[in-house]
Amino acid sequence: MEPGLNPNQGQCVAFKTPVIFAEAGTPNNAFVGSLYEQVSFFGDLTRQISQLPDGAKAQFRIQE
Secondary structure (H helix, E strand, O other): OOOOOOOOOOEEEEEOOOOOOHHHHOOOOEEEEEHHHHHHHHHHHHHHHOOOOOOOOOOOOOOO
């Protein structure tokens, strides 16, 4: 874990680029985020990519 990332109850260490993507190894990718938002986000992301074969390329877009 990166220094200074100390999540409290209801928080977790999250990543700007999810660790399931190859680009996740970039510096300064981790931050302290809401545990509930991250679980919701990864549930939705997993549902969307669940039918892709291993090693498939995916384009990741964030809409606000």
